[in-house]
Amino acid sequence: MKQNLHTHSIFCDGKDTIEEMTLEAISKGFDILGFSGHGYLSIDDGSMRDIKGYISEVQRIKSKYSSSIQIHLGIEEDMLGRISEKAPFEYVIGSKHFLGETAVDYSKPVFDSLFESYSGDYKKMCKDYYSDLSNMYDWQEVDIIGHLDLITKYNEDESYFQFNDKDYMNIVCDCIDRLLINDKIFEVNTGAIARGYRKTPYPSKNILEYLYAKNARICLNSDCHDKNYLDCAFESSLDLIQSCGFKELQILTKDGFVSEKIK
Numbered sequence: 001m002k003q004n005l006h007t008h009s010i011f012c013d014g015k016d017t018i019e020e021m022t023l024e025a026i027s028k029g030f031d032i033l034g035f036s037g038h039g040y041l042s043i044d045d046g047s048m049r050d051i052k053g054y055i056s057e058v059q060r061i062k063s064k065y066s067s068s069i070q071i072h073l074g075i076e077e078d079m080l081g082r083i084s085e086k087a088p089f090e091y092v093i094g095s096k097h098f099l100g101e102t103a104v105d106y107s108k109p110v111f112d113s114l115f116e117s118y119s120g121d122y123k124k125m126c127k128d129y130y131s132d133l134s135n136m137y138d139w140q141e142v143d144i145i146g147h148l149d150l151i152t153k154y155n156e157d158e159s160y161f162q163f164n165d166k167d168y169m170n171i172v173c174d175c176i177d178r179l180l181i182n183d184k185i186f187e188v189n190t191g192a193i194a195r196g197y198r199k200t201p202y203p204s205k206n207i208l209e210y211l212y213a214k215n216a217r218i219c220l221n222s223d224c225h226d227k228n229y230l231d232c233a234f235e236s237s238l239d240l241i242q243s244c245g246f247k248e249l250q251i252l253t254k255d256g257f258v259s260e261k262i263k
């Protein structure tokens with residue numbers, strides 16, 4: 001099964017309509033496509049202003065193309081904008097984009113000023129980020145934890161800290177352990193590859209190895225804002241996932257998430 005559950009359309013900060021994304025997914029051979037528009041946040045211009053319109057358009061496209069592709073209605077919920085109830089969404093991606101009111105993935109200059117506000121103390125910054133993210137463990141509506149280590153978006157060259165730094169990894173592992181209390185699914189997210197910031201997906205390989213050791217469930221998503229990148233770096237990411245030991249991915253069906261063997 002070829003699946004992508006993390007996509008954005010013109011209802012938030014994506015480039016294409018729901019229908020354009022769907023037609024491209026069908027032509028790329030996808031079996032399952034999920035839409036996960038950014039839930040409304042007053043401080044984020046890229047979040048959805050017309051959630052009702054989004055819901056009805058996804059439902060229209062879902063029935064129009066039901067014989068060609070399985071469409072799911074989802075939402076990407078930021079920690080600053082928790083939704084009041086899950087319905088009518090079939091799944092929820094829970095993500096942390098902000099430290100205070102600063103988006104950690106906005107731009108390198110913005111990240112630099114955030115880093116400076118911590119006087120370059122990456123341990124303190126990461127601790128603030130991951131300890132708050134770990135609070136999502138008991139957010140019942142959240143199925144998938146989005147881009148776990150988004151805070152490393154601009155760290156491809158490890159100029160802020162080393163990915164295998166012991167103290168950093170302890171902070172990340174504590175966060176994962178807490179999220180696993182309720183068996184949250186972790187996504188392998190290729191979004192930063194499409195945008196040219198990273199060569200490998202979130203989360204980094206050593207985190208993926210830890211997730212495997214902890215028997216965590218994972219899925220593969222492209223966090224796509226442009227239909228041309230619907231399956232960006234899926235092949236190489238599948239190789240990486242398997243090299244960490246994983247043999248299964250989570251697939252969303254009408255009856256919820258199920259494990260499927262990686263071919």
Ligand SMILES: [Zn+2]
Nearest residue numbers: 076095146147
């Ligand atoms: Zn996100």
Ligand SMILES: [Zn+2]
Nearest residue numbers: 006008076223
């Ligand atoms: Zn996203």
